[in-house]
Amino acid sequence: MRRLPLLALAALAVAGGLYWAWSGSDTAAPARLDRYAALLAELEELPGDGFPGPPPGWTPEFPRDHGDHAGSRMESWALAAHLTTADGETLGLQLSFLRLGIVAPGAPAPRSIWEVRELDRAHVALVAAAGAQAIGEERFGRGIPGLGGYDATEGAVRLDGWFLRFDSDEARGHMTLHATVSDKAGIDLTLRAEKPVLALAPEGAPFAGYAFPRLSAQGTIDRGNGTESVTGTAWLDHLWGELPLPGSRPVATDRLQLQLDDGTDLSLIRTRRADGTGPAALDGFAVAPDGTASALDGDSLRMTARRIWRDPVTGTDYPVSWQIEGPGLDLVVEPLVDAQAFDTAVPVWSGTVRARGRHAGAETSGGGTLQLTGYGAR
Amino acid sequence: MTRRPLLAALGLLGIAAIAGAVWLSQPPAPPDPAQFRSPAGPVPASAQRPGDPEAGRRALLNAPYVSCGIPYGAYSRLSPETDPDMLIAGREGRNAELPYMLTSHVNADGVEIVANNCLTCHAERIGGELIVGLGSAFGDFTSDPNRLALQAGTYVRGAAETRAWQHWAERIAGIAPYTQTKTVGANPAPNLTWALMSHLDPETLEWSETPLIDPPPEDPLPISVPPWWGMRKKNAMFYTTIGRGDHARFMLLASMLCVGSPGEVAEIDAYAPDIRAYIAALEPPEYPYPIDPELAARGEAVYRDACAACHGSHGANVSFPNLTFAADRIGTDPAYANAATDGSRDRFYDWLARSPYGDARSAAPAPGYIAPPLDGVWATAPYLHNGSVPSLAALLQSEIRPKYWRFRTDPRRYDPEAMGWDYDTLDHGQDAETAPEARHRIYDTTLPGYGNAGHTYSDRLDDAARAALLEYLKTL
Numbered sequence: 001m002r003r004l005p006l007l008a009l010a011a012l013a014v015a016g017g018l019y020w021a022w023s024g025s026d027t028a029a030p031a032r033l034d035r036y037a038a039l040l041a042e043l044e045e046l047p048g049d050g051f052p053g054p055p056p057g058w059t060p061e062f063p064r065d066h067g068d069h070a071g072s073r074m075e076s077w078a079l080a081a082h083l084t085t086a087d088g089e090t091l092g093l094q095l096s097f098l099r100l101g102i103v104a105p106g107a108p109a110p111r112s113i114w115e116v117r118e119l120d121r122a123h124v125a126l127v128a129a130a131g132a133q134a135i136g137e138e139r140f141g142r143g144i145p146g147l148g149g150y151d152a153t154e155g156a157v158r159l160d161g162w163f164l165r166f167d168s169d170e171a172r173g174h175m176t177l178h179a180t181v182s183d184k185a186g187i188d189l190t191l192r193a194e195k196p197v198l199a200l201a202p203e204g205a206p207f208a209g210y211a212f213p214r215l216s217a218q219g220t221i222d223r224g225n226g227t228e229s230v231t232g233t234a235w236l237d238h239l240w241g242e243l244p245l246p247g248s249r250p251v252a253t254d255r256l257q258l259q260l261d262d263g264t265d266l267s268l269i270r271t272r273r274a275d276g277t278g279p280a281a282l283d284g285f286a287v288a289p290d291g292t293a294s295a296l297d298g299d300s301l302r303m304t305a306r307r308i309w310r311d312p313v314t315g316t317d318y319p320v321s322w323q324i325e326g327p328g329l330d331l332v333v334e335p336l337v338d339a340q341a342f343d344t345a346v347p348v349w350s351g352t353v354r355a356r357g358r359h360a361g362a363e364t365s366g367g368g369t370l371q372l373t374g375y376g377a378r
Numbered sequence: 379m380t381r382r383p384l385l386a387a388l389g390l391l392g393i394a395a396i397a398g399a400v401w402l403s404q405p406p407a408p409p410d411p412a413q414f415r416s417p418a419g420p421v422p423a424s425a426q427r428p429g430d431p432e433a434g435r436r437a438l439l440n441a442p443y444v445s446c447g448i449p450y451g452a453y454s455r456l457s458p459e460t461d462p463d464m465l466i467a468g469r470e471g472r473n474a475e476l477p478y479m480l481t482s483h484v485n486a487d488g489v490e491i492v493a494n495n496c497l498t499c500h501a502e503r504i505g506g507e508l509i510v511g512l513g514s515a516f517g518d519f520t521s522d523p524n525r526l527a528l529q530a531g532t533y534v535r536g537a538a539e540t541r542a543w544q545h546w547a548e549r550i551a552g553i554a555p556y557t558q559t560k561t562v563g564a565n566p567a568p569n570l571t572w573a574l575m576s577h578l579d580p581e582t583l584e585w586s587e588t589p590l591i592d593p594p595p596e597d598p599l600p601i602s603v604p605p606w607w608g609m610r611k612k613n614a615m616f617y618t619t620i621g622r623g624d625h626a627r628f629m630l631l632a633s634m635l636c637v638g639s640p641g642e643v644a645e646i647d648a649y650a651p652d653i654r655a656y657i658a659a660l661e662p663p664e665y666p667y668p669i670d671p672e673l674a675a676r677g678e679a680v681y682r683d684a685c686a687a688c689h690g691s692h693g694a695n696v697s698f699p700n701l702t703f704a705a706d707r708i709g710t711d712p713a714y715a716n717a718a719t720d721g722s723r724d725r726f727y728d729w730l731a732r733s734p735y736g737d738a739r740s741a742a743p744a745p746g747y748i749a750p751p752l753d754g755v756w757a758t759a760p761y762l763h764n765g766s767v768p769s770l771a772a773l774l775q776s777e778i779r780p781k782y783w784r785f786r787t788d789p790r791r792y793d794p795e796a797m798g799w800d801y802d803t804l805d806h807g808q809d810a811e812t813a814p815e816a817r818h819r820i821y822d823t824t825l826p827g828y829g830n831a832g833h834t835y836s837d838r839l840d841d842a843a844r845a846a847l848l849e850y851l852k853t854l
Contacts, residue, residue, distance in 0.1 A: 242455050244532040250540045251531035271528040278551045281525040297814040
């Protein structure tokens, strides 16, 4: 496999992560910002020592690496699927788990189960093409065995009832998931890798991980009026190590993952200064139908905003529609619905999109996920 | 580092202020081109300020002459461990644990900064040993440096770090369009310097986000970094001998990335003569493989006949003529010499004359290239000012110079026979390669400024004489 640009992966790590962390849905926004700032300050005080991170020369090994990596302070599992119901309705699902080590693994055993050694956070978002806006829910945990975090006997990362389970008996990329969105929906999916796993371990990067850029998804969804079957395509990233903390940094990202009907998967990261000044850098990679990944030439790639949507709640402007141009590539990306913003401590727009256009000389279309960060006034 | 007496700094400041006042009182006149030229031929010596080489080495390896970079916090998150091979002796405090090309200091805001130092381009490893002063043959300037800045920004935290990062990222953004070479190893330093000048007020050294004078062309001409030990013999700095007068001061241009005031320049100028003294005292590394003394002795005779008049002689009667030759006479790629003398860079020479980095006589290039000292020439591949010839064997026989070639980098290996880094000759240039990473590894001598013609002085030798000459060059 060709080495992929570090930046592409660094931004990828962010996107999987902390944006929704620490937000309390019942507090007013300024208070939340303060709380987030305080937590960031606290995190900066946390000693990084004791978390050596991924060893140099790491190569993936399964099922071991589906599980948690206690030697790394941060870890995220992020799954995004675009699905179709039997009636032909398009749905988007995002499910992410985040683990944050507070106490290094080598530290003395906890004095009580109330001593916080790990924080867990999970987030689910569901959007329907016919709906007005995305619905979501997030949960927090404190790494109490049996409730949250990675459970080695189960082979699953979970929080309360939600889980993503890796099947150890089977091919590497076989998993099941279950999630609910408050009392509005319940989802069960079976996922199977359509392409080999991609190791994400750029030389010199302070994190490691892997991606399944294309999984087939099959299952059911219950939105309160009976069970519907769904099928579709998903993408999973699992990263651990020193992942960038969002919100406390001067750069932000626009991150796009697309799965085209011609079998190609694309990952694009546009990194820019959060204050809107200066140049942006574009990085990305493509995964061919046979699973080979290649870096896209950032110099000849363009990602241009086509349309702004203003979040009526926060007043934040998000560029929700984009044009992607590059060698053999010309795609227009539109959101399933505009309202897929999450008014959390660090505001984010994270939603399911559709793409249409040309790739490698032929018409194509596809689905994917777009994450826009750093647009909220801070 | 110990601060030099403030007096010296104030003295310089005074000069700058007076010069500034004189300038302000008259409308800027167009620069007189004759002022910024030297004829081909002998390069006169100029007086140099004395300095202490020991103190110079210490300053080179530890002093914060480049004042902005990545906040250490972000750096350590990105790169928590340093490969022991990247360490160098003689470093103090935090620097002792940083890679040799990075220097740490705490800025006025209390933020620890890690900045690139001179060794980024002026040190290279041969046979496991890091040689200070050897030009870097593998530095990669082919990609957009904004990428690196944004990547580091991903790991920046907190307001003070963010301010420090922004200062650096702003400068990087300013120079980024002018620093991307087409081939890994080709160095863009001169164009980078012009680009900085176009954004800096020459008197106040205040940064302007929009250029104050026309920036240089975007595509930098490729330069092979010369070895520092050549400065033992050279009367002027750089291939075109543009760097006349006080070398120590001219060198400071290489630390200009983040400068913000003449006072800052004065502070560095206080120890710059020490750095110059260290550079001018450097010895070339010895050829580390066996040499056939008889063959070399025969080669010495060949050298005396065919080469010494231009490059000087070695051994018991050391001499160096300090001669430049018009580009069309030597026949090597003329683009760099032409650009230096066709008037297209005069606004930068004028900038230099008005700035604390030099005076009206500082920048005076010849319309060609100096015949450089050949001390330690075994180590300085690739050859010629643009690094277009990968080995000494190929330099001595122009018909075997590869039109398209690529260094072997995995692993890189020094070839003691051909005298240079192992390379592969290719049958295609950059046009035929679409993947950017692969394209940038190809040295394509058909690109403008990348030509490998000329300097055919040993073509007429027979193979035996050439082999003897090659053997002799190992002894220098």
